[in-house]
Amino acid sequence: MKKARYPRSFSHIGITVPDISKAVEFYQEVMGWYIIMPPSKVQKESDTAIGQMCIDVFGEDWEEFEIAHMSTSDGIGIELFSFPNGIKEAQEFNPFNTGLFHFCVQDPEIESLTKKIVAYGGKQRMPIREYYPNEKPYKMVYVEDPFGIVFEIYTHSYELTYSSGAYQKSNLNKT
Structure with missing residues (x-):
């Protein structure tokens, strides 16, 4: 008998930014994401679990970096x-x-x-x-x-948008 499969939930995404303080400010002010852990330094050392894990992931060619943790309203983590x-x-x-192409957020006030x-x-x-012009108010846009x-x-939501057959129309229309 085949075992039932269940979709895994999304936990978090890691994003590398040039300036962690400016990134935290942007994502907090613009996206409204919660700060779970403010920016802090991680140094290369093997005496702690986090230090060893970072050596495992990043190798030996680093000394320190900054990290911050944020969360969306639905509990998805953003690791900067x-x-x-x-x-x-x-x-x-x-x-x-x-490679990673993009991530997507949801906001009914897309223009704002x-x-x-x-x-x-x-x-x-x-x-x-x-x-779905003149049918449903589903909109999208790419930004940076x-x-x-x-x-x-x-x-x-992703489910609403694609379960309605978004690609069955000839193209997306400009609003």
Whole structure:
């Protein structure tokens, strides 16, 4: 007998930023995310569980970094990292290569959030689009934070948007 499979829940995402204090401020002020652990330094050492785990993950070629933990309203964690010797510019946007392409947040006030992102130094990458013009109020847009990290905003849940056949229409319309 085949064992039942259940989808796993999403726990958190790790994002590397050039300036942890500015990133925490942006995500708290613009996105409203809660600070769970303010920025703090982690040093390379093998005497603690976190020190050893970081050596396991990052290898030996580092001495310290900064980390902060935040949370969305639905309990998804945002783990921010800032490495002193890392490249401070975002990678060139290339969704065609293997790797993390974007993350997505949900806000029914998509226009307001998009304007706030731009006002705080981010960018709007495209016009806000409707999935079902004149049918349902489902909208989406791609944006960037001030550090060049690309993300998407939906007005409605992922399940609602795609269970309605978002790609069965010929294209997304501009609002």
